[in-house]
Amino acid sequence: MTNDSLGKDSLNTLTSLSAGGKTFHYYSLPKAAESLGDINRLPFSLKVLLENLLRNEDGVTVDQSHVDAMVQWLKDKRSDTEIQFRPARVLMQDFTGVPGVVDLAAMREAVKKAGGDPALINPLSPVDLVIDHSVMVDRFGTSSAFEENVAIEMERNQERYEFLRWGQQAFDNFRVVPPGTGICHQVNLEYLGKTVWHREQGDKTIAYPDTLVGTDSHTTMINGLGILGWGVGGIEAEAAMLGQPVSMLIPEVVGFKITGKLREGITATDLVLTVTEMLRKKGVVGKFVEFYGDGLKDMPVADRATIANMSPEYGATCGFFPVDEQTLKYLRLTGRDDQQIELVEAYAKAQGLWREPGHEPVYTATLELDMGDVEASMAGPKRPQDRVALKNMKAAFELLMETAEGSPKASDGPDKRESQLKSEGGQTAVGVDKSYRHPCSRELTLNGQDTRLDPGAVVIAAITSCTNTSNPSVMMAAGLVARKAVAKGLKTKPWVKTSLAPGSKVVTEYLEAGGFQDDLNKLGFDLVGYGCTTCIGNSGPLPDAVEKAITDGDITVASVLSGNRNFEGRIHPLVKTNWLASPPLVVAYALAGNVRLNLAEDPLGEDQDGNPVYLKDLWPSQQEVAEAVEKVKTDMFRTEYAAVFDGDATWQAIEVPQTKVYTWSEDSTYIQHPPFFEGMGPEPDPVEDIVDANILALLGDSVTTDHISPAGSFSADSPAGKYLQExxxxxxxxxxxxSRRGNHEVMMRGTFANVRIRNEMLDGVEGGFTKFVPTGEQMPVYDAAMKYQEQGTPLVVIAGKEYGTGSSRDWAAKGTRLLGVRAVVAESYERIHRSNLIGMGVMPLQFPEGTDRKSLKLTGEETISINGLSGDITPGQTLTMTVTYKDGSTASCDLKSRIDTANEAVYFVHGGILHYVVREMLKSA
Structure with a gap:
C-alpha cells in the first residue's frame, strides 16, 4: 500500500467529521465496534495501534487477523500476535541522525553501484532532525558563555553540519532544525507535535493520531501530549522513514493510577523519580505504561511530559497520557492554530480517545500512587531508578564511601565509625568540622581563592536536559531559589562548574520575563547553550586545578544535574557519583558545594551577617511558583518558533553541494563511507553456524549502551585518539x-571503550580492555578484535541481565558488528538494543533460567560454538551452545533466540535491516 492510497477498510469504518470549518475523513473505532464488539475499554494506547491497523489494512502486512488479535487482547490482557505499526513521522537528533543520514547516503551509493536510481532511497514519511547534542560546556559562568560555546560548536562540527545541510537538500521529506535552537524532545513537544495528524489521500483529507518513532530513547516525552511514540535505534528509524513498518508484538499495558495532589514544596521531578522507582520495581521492560486516574485532572502537560520522558529509565516502551482538557490547554499555550486544536478535540471525542472522568480501561496489571505521598527526592549515584529521599542523601553518600580506602569500616564500631563519618564530610561549608581533613582531600587555588576539595564535593551543577527544562514550574522554582539566595548574599562554591542549558529559547524568554535570569547569572547559571550538554556527557572540562585535585587525591566527587541519565562515565570521566535532581535542588547544591549534607537539617551557607541559611529559607511556595508560571505566554512560543528552521547567519552561510549522491572525502575525520554494503549481492549469503569463536568481552549485569558505545570524551592514548592524531x-x-558517529573508524575504536566498563576476563581492570586469548596479552578491545579478524576467528560477547540498557544508540550494535562479533549471549536484554543487534545482523541469544556465565564458570578463555543457525531462522527458536574449556572439556546448554518476530528473522537473514531495504527497493524498481 502506498502512502497515497486508502486502506482496504473491510469493516467499512471510513467516516467523516467537521472541525475548524473543514471536513476530515477518519477510520472510526466506534464503527469498527459495530463488528468487533465493545472495544472502548481497550487502553488508549492500544486504541491508537488499532486505528493504525484499520487505516493501513492491505491484506498483506495488515489483515483482519491482526484486528481480531486486538479484540482478543481485552480477554487475555496480552498477546503473542505480531503487528506492523506505521508511524506518521520520524524524529532524529544529530548524534543519532548523522549516522542515519550517512547510512542513507551509503544506501544511495549502493543502489547506484547496482545500476539503480539513487533517488529510490528517499524518506517516505516526514523526518525532522534537531541538532541538539553537539554543544559542549566549554565556557561557563559568564555572560558570553552562550555565544562562545555556539562559536566553538560551529567550528568543531563544521564537517558534520555541512553534511546535514547536504542531506537537507538531497532528500525529500527531511527538515533540519539548526544548532542553538533547542532539544529535539522539547521542540517536538512545544512545536512539532500535532496530537492529531492529517494528510491528503486521493480526494479526501484523512485525520489520524499523531504517532512517531525517534532515534533517541526520550522520544517518549511526547506521550505527555497524547501522542504515541517511542525511541528506536537509528537503523530501525531509517527503515521506518523508507516505508518499512515497525514490527512489534501487541504489548502488555501496565496501568498506573494517579490520585491526589503533590504536597507543598514537592516538585514534578520528585514525582517522576518516585514513578520511575515504582515502575522499575514493578518490571515493565518492553511493555506500554499508561497513566489514568482522577489525579490527571489538574496535572499539566509539562508534568506529564516530565514523567513520560523517563520511560526508558523505568524500562517501558512508552508512558502514555490520553487526550483531555489539559492537552488542549497546552496546545493553546504553545501557539498551535485554532483549527488544529478544534480537530484534536473533535477527533479524540469521536474516536473514544478522550479521557473521561472515572473511565478505567482494562490493563495487563496496575499500580497506584497517591501524589500526596511523594517526598523530595534525588536519584543516583549511577542509575536513574535508584531514588534517594533528599533527607537521606548524606547517609547515601557515606554508604558509598565506606568501601573507599581510608574510610571507616563497619568493624570499627559504631562510635568511632559515626564520629569519623561526620568529620569525613569536612569541607568549607557551614555546619561541618572544618578542622578535619579527609586523607583524600586536596588543597587548591581557584580564581585566586585558597580552598579545599573533599569527598562529596559537587564539581558540576547543571540545569540541563529535556526532562526538566521543558517544565516551567521547576524552572521558575530554580529562579526563585536563586533570587532568594542572592538576596541573602549566598554564593556558589568556587569548585562548582555551573551551567544552564534549556531545551528551547522559550525558557530564556520566560526566565527573563520573570526577572530570574539575572539572579541565576549571579550564581553562575548563565546560559551556556540550547542542547543536552551535561546530560549527554557534554559537560566539558573541569577547571585544571579541580581535575588535578580529583586525580591526585582519587577523590570521589559528585555532579548534580536536572537530567535523566547518570550512568557510569557518562557525565564526566572523573566524576564517579552523579545525582539527578530538580532544577531548584541543582541551585541549592551549587550553593552547598557538597552532597554530604542533609539539606533538611544542615545549612547550605551563611547570609551577609554570618547567620546560617537553610534550604527551607530559600524554597518557594506553590503559590510563588504558580504566580511565576503565569508569566509564560503564548506569544513567546509563536515568536521563537516562527523561523525555527532558518538558523543563524553562520548556519545559512554553509556551502551545500547540490548533488543527490554524496561526494565522500577520504580526508574527513567526521564523515566516512561506512563499509556495511561492501560486497553486498542481490541475495543474502546463507547464515552459518558459529564454530570455535573466542569471547571478546565477558560482562556483568546492567551493561548500558553507554558502556558499549560511549558518547563523551576520549583520551589521546585510546585507539580512537591515536587514529585521530595519526x-x-x-x-x-x-x-x-x-559527534564522530559519522566516522565508523572512530566508532569501531570506541566500542566497549567506556572508562568504567569492566571486562571480567581481566582482574579488577576498568576501561575498554580485553585479553587476547591466543597470547594472553591485555590490550584494547579494538586491537584484539582486529587481531582476531586477521586470524579469521569469529567472536561472541557474553553478558548478564539487562544488556543494552539506556540510550537508543545504534552504534552500540554497529560497532559490535564491525568488530566481528556474530552473537551476544546474555541473561536478558533491553528492547531497543536487542532490536538494533538484529538490525545489524548480530544474533541476540538468551541463557535459559538458571544458566549464566557464572554457572558455566566462564573465564573468557573458552571457545564457543553455536549450532542451529544454518537452518531456517525463526522467532524464538532454540539453539545449542557448546563451551570448550582450556583443558579440552566441554559443556553445553540451550539458548533462546531473541529474534522475536518474523520480520526480525528476515532482517537477520539479510545481514541487517538496511541490506533488506536496499535489496527490496532494487527488486521493485
Whole structure:
C-alpha cells in the first residue's frame, strides 16, 4: 500500500467529521465496534495501534487477523500476535541522525553501484532532525558563555553540519532544525507535535493520531501530549522513514493510577523519580505504561511530559497520557492554530480517545500512587531508578564511601565509625568540622581563592536536559531559589562548574520575563547553550586545578544535574557519583558545594551577617511558583518558533553541494563511507553456524549502551585518539564520540571503550580492555578484535541481565558488528538494543533460567560454538551452545533466540535491516 492510497477498510469504518470549518475523513473505532464488539475499554494506547491497523489494512502486512488479535487482547490482557505499526513521522537528533543520514547516503551509493536510481532511497514519511547534542560546556559562568560555546560548536562540527545541510537538500521529506535552537524532545513537544495528524489521500483529507518513532530513547516525552511514540535505534528509524513498518508484538499495558495532589514544596521531578522507582520495581521492560486516574485532572502537560520522558529509565516502551482538557490547554499555550486544536478535540471525542472522568480501561496489571505521598527526592549515584529521599542523601553518600580506602569500616564500631563519618564530610561549608581533613582531600587555588576539595564535593551543577527544562514550574522554582539566595548574599562554591542549558529559547524568554535570569547569572547559571550538554556527557572540562585535585587525591566527587541519565562515565570521566535532581535542588547544591549534607537539617551557607541559611529559607511556595508560571505566554512560543528552521547567519552561510549522491572525502575525520554494503549481492549469503569463536568481552549485569558505545570524551592514548592524531587532529580538537558517529573508524575504536566498563576476563581492570586469548596479552578491545579478524576467528560477547540498557544508540550494535562479533549471549536484554543487534545482523541469544556465565564458570578463555543457525531462522527458536574449556572439556546448554518476530528473522537473514531495504527497493524498481 502506498502512502497515497486508502486502506482496504473491510469493516467499512471510513467516516467523516467537521472541525475548524473543514471536513476530515477518519477510520472510526466506534464503527469498527459495530463488528468487533465493545472495544472502548481497550487502553488508549492500544486504541491508537488499532486505528493504525484499520487505516493501513492491505491484506498483506495488515489483515483482519491482526484486528481480531486486538479484540482478543481485552480477554487475555496480552498477546503473542505480531503487528506492523506505521508511524506518521520520524524524529532524529544529530548524534543519532548523522549516522542515519550517512547510512542513507551509503544506501544511495549502493543502489547506484547496482545500476539503480539513487533517488529510490528517499524518506517516505516526514523526518525532522534537531541538532541538539553537539554543544559542549566549554565556557561557563559568564555572560558570553552562550555565544562562545555556539562559536566553538560551529567550528568543531563544521564537517558534520555541512553534511546535514547536504542531506537537507538531497532528500525529500527531511527538515533540519539548526544548532542553538533547542532539544529535539522539547521542540517536538512545544512545536512539532500535532496530537492529531492529517494528510491528503486521493480526494479526501484523512485525520489520524499523531504517532512517531525517534532515534533517541526520550522520544517518549511526547506521550505527555497524547501522542504515541517511542525511541528506536537509528537503523530501525531509517527503515521506518523508507516505508518499512515497525514490527512489534501487541504489548502488555501496565496501568498506573494517579490520585491526589503533590504536597507543598514537592516538585514534578520528585514525582517522576518516585514513578520511575515504582515502575522499575514493578518490571515493565518492553511493555506500554499508561497513566489514568482522577489525579490527571489538574496535572499539566509539562508534568506529564516530565514523567513520560523517563520511560526508558523505568524500562517501558512508552508512558502514555490520553487526550483531555489539559492537552488542549497546552496546545493553546504553545501557539498551535485554532483549527488544529478544534480537530484534536473533535477527533479524540469521536474516536473514544478522550479521557473521561472515572473511565478505567482494562490493563495487563496496575499500580497506584497517591501524589500526596511523594517526598523530595534525588536519584543516583549511577542509575536513574535508584531514588534517594533528599533527607537521606548524606547517609547515601557515606554508604558509598565506606568501601573507599581510608574510610571507616563497619568493624570499627559504631562510635568511632559515626564520629569519623561526620568529620569525613569536612569541607568549607557551614555546619561541618572544618578542622578535619579527609586523607583524600586536596588543597587548591581557584580564581585566586585558597580552598579545599573533599569527598562529596559537587564539581558540576547543571540545569540541563529535556526532562526538566521543558517544565516551567521547576524552572521558575530554580529562579526563585536563586533570587532568594542572592538576596541573602549566598554564593556558589568556587569548585562548582555551573551551567544552564534549556531545551528551547522559550525558557530564556520566560526566565527573563520573570526577572530570574539575572539572579541565576549571579550564581553562575548563565546560559551556556540550547542542547543536552551535561546530560549527554557534554559537560566539558573541569577547571585544571579541580581535575588535578580529583586525580591526585582519587577523590570521589559528585555532579548534580536536572537530567535523566547518570550512568557510569557518562557525565564526566572523573566524576564517579552523579545525582539527578530538580532544577531548584541543582541551585541549592551549587550553593552547598557538597552532597554530604542533609539539606533538611544542615545549612547550605551563611547570609551577609554570618547567620546560617537553610534550604527551607530559600524554597518557594506553590503559590510563588504558580504566580511565576503565569508569566509564560503564548506569544513567546509563536515568536521563537516562527523561523525555527532558518538558523543563524553562520548556519545559512554553509556551502551545500547540490548533488543527490554524496561526494565522500577520504580526508574527513567526521564523515566516512561506512563499509556495511561492501560486497553486498542481490541475495543474502546463507547464515552459518558459529564454530570455535573466542569471547571478546565477558560482562556483568546492567551493561548500558553507554558502556558499549560511549558518547563523551576520549583520551589521546585510546585507539580512537591515536587514529585521530595519526590524521593530524590534536587532542583539544577530538570533540566527542557522539559527534564522530559519522566516522565508523572512530566508532569501531570506541566500542566497549567506556572508562568504567569492566571486562571480567581481566582482574579488577576498568576501561575498554580485553585479553587476547591466543597470547594472553591485555590490550584494547579494538586491537584484539582486529587481531582476531586477521586470524579469521569469529567472536561472541557474553553478558548478564539487562544488556543494552539506556540510550537508543545504534552504534552500540554497529560497532559490535564491525568488530566481528556474530552473537551476544546474555541473561536478558533491553528492547531497543536487542532490536538494533538484529538490525545489524548480530544474533541476540538468551541463557535459559538458571544458566549464566557464572554457572558455566566462564573465564573468557573458552571457545564457543553455536549450532542451529544454518537452518531456517525463526522467532524464538532454540539453539545449542557448546563451551570448550582450556583443558579440552566441554559443556553445553540451550539458548533462546531473541529474534522475536518474523520480520526480525528476515532482517537477520539479510545481514541487517538496511541490506533488506536496499535489496527490496532494487527488486521493485
Amino acid at each position: 590524521r593530524g587532529v590534536e587532542p583539544k580538537n577530538f570533540n566527542s564520540y557522539g
